[in-house]
Amino acid sequence: MNIKDIAKISGVGISTVSRVLNNSGVVSDATRARVLSVVKQHNYVPNSNARNLKKTQSNTIALMVKGISNPFFANMIKEVERQVHLRGCPLMIQQVEDGVDEIAAAMQLIKEKNLYGVIFMGGTYDHSEEEFRQLGVPFVLTTITTMKEVDPSAFSSVSIDDVTSAYKATSYLISLGHRNICFLARFPFMENTIGNRRLLGYKKALEEHGIEYDPAFVEDCEYAPSFGFAAAKRLLSKNLGVTAMFAASDAIAIGAAKAVLSSGLSIPGDVSIVGFDGIEMAEYYHPSLDTISQPGVEMAHVSVEILFDLIAGETANRHVVFESMLVKRGSSRKVN
Amino acid sequence: MNIKDIAKISGVGISTVSRVLNNSGVVSDATRARVLSVVKQHNYVPNSNARNLKKTQSNTIALMVKGISNPFFANMIKEVERQVHLRGCPLMIQQVEDGVDEIAAAMQLIKEKNLYGVIFMGGTYDHSEEEFRQLGVPFVLTTITTMKEVDPSAFSSVSIDDVTSAYKATSYLISLGHRNICFLARFPFMENTIGNRRLLGYKKALEEHGIEYDPAFVEDCEYAPSFGFAAAKRLLSKNLGVTAMFAASDAIAIGAAKAVLSSGLSIPGDVSIVGFDGIEMAEYYHPSLDTISQPGVEMAHVSVEILFDLIAGETANRHVVFESMLVKRGSSRKVN
């Protein structure tokens, strides 16, 4: 069942059917109605491969994401899918493993599928302006840090201010009287990662309050409970007199909390904890974990919005920086 | 840059380039090398729209899933993506909202994109054998229950035995001496949902041990912490003398645990809790939650395996039922 069949059955030309289906050009009401009824009756769906081939452009959006199952990302992905779907476009998801070049992978997909647009989510990108420009289709970087200085006019982005957010969390703990504050995050051997940027905020807060920065208080760990658990255990075993922990993700915080509690210490009695992201599970932890909450759903929403604006012809790239929010629940307390 | 350009630059015919790229037909080693070098040099990627159009088949796999952000699904999706990607195929993800016809949605995608295969994940399907057969491409139902009796030869599936699994959890709690055991799950107004099937196992265990089934002990709630929290609160306020809760998902269990703990009761001191799924967060809850663990990653893996077997021409549909596992951690205790 193809457009030719529909044309024949409807008793019109091929191009008329095409014009009806695409709402392009003029078609008399009678003809339009007749064609549509035939389409419906035969359950005809235009072949997008043929359409895309001819148009040298498809309506497919691709999402390149680092770690689908990260709960914070999973939430954003859900919203991205919803919003993209709402606009009538199919969504392709590709997970970028560590060490693969995200832009190159996207480039391949773009050529192969004549993509409509791309959303990149998560991670640290080590690409030059030139590489971004080569993509040739609209794209948005969501919660991504870049290693190279790239001219802001070359890309759009959606993010929060990691330095400020971490500063906010650390300052909060300091304001409660804590001096021995740990920081748990992932520090790959790269510059300007999320971990590094949050470390900057952590350091800045310490400095401003006259607390000397001690690397022994910082632990490297992946963004998952098991790593947070192990890192916190290591930290506790150093006997540094830690009274507070700031984790660069709620997943880490949950693991760290488990380490604290299972060591016989209490939260927030002995150790205060602040996480990052604002995932639902952290709220339902016991005690409820304080956190720096990112508006993930809105960030996803705006990412798609920007992308479709660009697709619609908008030429100015946008950079939306969302405000993170310190959410106080039950995992921190005042000391001394 | 298309196949014609590559042919011209390489000094060969179009069909020769095609044969080189597809490893079909005979091509002399010299020619092959020359073509490949030109391809590499110009970063040529075949246009899959043209290819799919000609072949009337694409290599795209679609995943139709209910609730991307459910952590158990998120984990499976991650593995599905990995496995599909490993086989060189792009993955399309579509979220099926409540109330939309999954098969019809897939049908549309299949016609539109000439899909290679489809994986359906999660939910309860109310489709006849006829509808399944109409899909016309290989597909697998993963963690899905069906309302209508469908001839097993008409579809492939990957699942666990929900009745037995729930029976296992409930029996465990009974064996610890509990009599007043709640059950928390989602009971939509449909038959044979996961909630209903697990309820069956719950009832069966009660019955076998001479405990009378009381609907007051069963609460309807969505598979998320906030709903688990509310449901457990409702349950506790009934003053039924509950000593144990069995939740149909870890997310529910986490919410329920929070409700218990924040009511001043202890786990497992006052109330024992068993969840379902085996997500990482439940392990790092404090106390670590007992659960019925499903081997999600393997289930995803096998789903993709079955799908590609079918694509490769395997005609026999397979039904793989995985064994769930009772994982005892720290959220249940013996009473009396």
Next chain:
DNA sequence: TAACACCATCGAATCGTTTCGATACACATC
């Protein structure tokens, strides 16, 4: 050396759309 097989390669037709230039008709204008 004629006949034949085999290997490497080529070109044309084809997949199902979109789109542009052409056409055909009706009606108004001079």
Next chain:
DNA sequence: GATGTGTATCGAAACGATTCGATGGTGTTA
């Protein structure tokens, strides 16, 4: 009646690949 203006429609070319039947060259065999 010649010309012009719109409106509704059509057909053919094109998008970039695959694939089949055809072709030409080389080597083998009788």
